[in-house]
Amino acid sequence: MKVDFVKHSLDETLLKCPQCGFEHGMHIVSVSVLRGSDKTTVTSKGTSVTQEKNPTRGVIVFLGYHCEDGHAGEIFFKFHKGSVYVEHKSLPPPKDIDDIWRS
Numbered sequence: 176m177k178v179d180f181v182k183h184s185l186d187e188t189l190l191k192c193p194q195c196g197f198e199h200g201m202h203i204v205s206v207s208v209l210r211g212s213d214k215t216t217v218t219s220k221g222t223s224v225t226q227e228k229n230p231t232r233g234v235i236v237f238l239g240y241h242c243e244d245g246h247a248g249e250i251f252f253k254f255h256k257g258s259v260y261v262e263h264k265s266l267p268p269p270k271d272i273d274d275i276w277r278s
């Protein structure tokens with residue numbers, strides 16, 4: 176799994192699917208922030224706060240996505256001593272694409 180981008184224009188880059196590399200079928204389905212044990216998630220249905228074990232001392236930012244080739248997952252960002260670590264976790268594909276901006 177590789178989180179990567181492709182140049183689109185002078186000022187823009189496109190996020191590639193970490194699983195297949197496709198850059199024109201990516202949909203953001205959620206944004207979450209885990210701070211302490213509170214995980215705040217924003218989806219097209221609204222905002223929720225759930226409890227989750229935090230393996231770090233800091234904050235983790237999650238970006239949930241769905242790819243039109245049937246892939247789904249979370250790209251997440253961890254921070255430690257001035258460095259940002261980017262990781263990826265595959266998830267089962269949802270039945271429907273539910274972009275974060277749809278309601």
Ligand SMILES: [Zn+2]
Pocket residue numbers: 192193194195196197242243244245246
């Ligand atoms: Zn894909």
